[in-house]
Amino acid sequence: MRSDAKNMLLAPVATFAARRHWLRAALACWLGLSIFGWLPMASANNLEVGKPAPQLVLHTLDGRSIDSRDLKGKVVILTFWATWCGPCREELPLLSAYAARHAKQGLEVLGFSLDSPDDLAEVKKVAASLSFPVGLLGNPWAGDYGRIWHIPVNFTIDRDGVLVDNGWKDKEPVWTAERLERIVTPLLR
CATH class of the missing domain: 3.40.30.10 (Glutaredoxin)
Incomplete structure (x- = not known):
């Protein structure tokens, strides 16, 4: 099979995979989750009452x-x-x-x-x-x-x-x- 024909056949699969990846990332952001391990990213892990406040x-x-x-x-x-x-x-x-x-x-x-x-x-x-x-x-x-x-x-x-x-x-x-x-x-x- 020629590479052009192969690419045409695989393009919908790649597009579907890319869409699925972006949908997961969008859902993760909407839920306040990290796409890397699905960890909460709303608040910093080292932000703690009674400790020095981070600089901003x-x-x-x-x-x-x-x-x-x-x-x-x-x-x-x-x-x-x-x-x-x-x-x-x-x-x-x-x-x-x-x-x-x-x-x-x-x-x-x-x-x-x-x-x-x-x-x-x-x-x-x-x-x-x-x-x-x-x-x-x-x-x-x-x-x-x-x-x-x-x-x-x-x-x-x-x-x-x-x-x-x-x-x-x-x-x-x-x-x-x-x-x-x-x-x-x-x-x-």
Whole structure:
């Protein structure tokens, strides 16, 4: 058999195999699983409350870079959101007001938008109403915080740089006044 004829006969098989591979990968991503061994990839394995918080740098919309490690001595909230996320849009004004009220007590909030650069105008519009700096994350991976696969998700770091609230473990991840009072306010005293 000529190689051209053989390739034509095998092409549907190869296409089917490729489709099956991509369908598995898409399903794995949708479920928050790794295609390499079907391991959870939503949260980083070394992210642990009571241990030093991983470093993360926010590249703000106005061109600054804010390194979470440079904020030692402050209480830090890392918040991940997007303009198309309804619960995020509900949470942001509450978080912004809380951050403004407690800034003098050493609270710093860093907002990481998961929007694409094509949505920059909308991100800027939302960011203009917030009391904390915002930047585009750029991709769904947030260093040792893992792949951001659901939002909103937040992480809280104490004044010593220790992770005190792991957003991956929160059953109700949206900030409420009660959650802020319970988790963050005691750290500001």
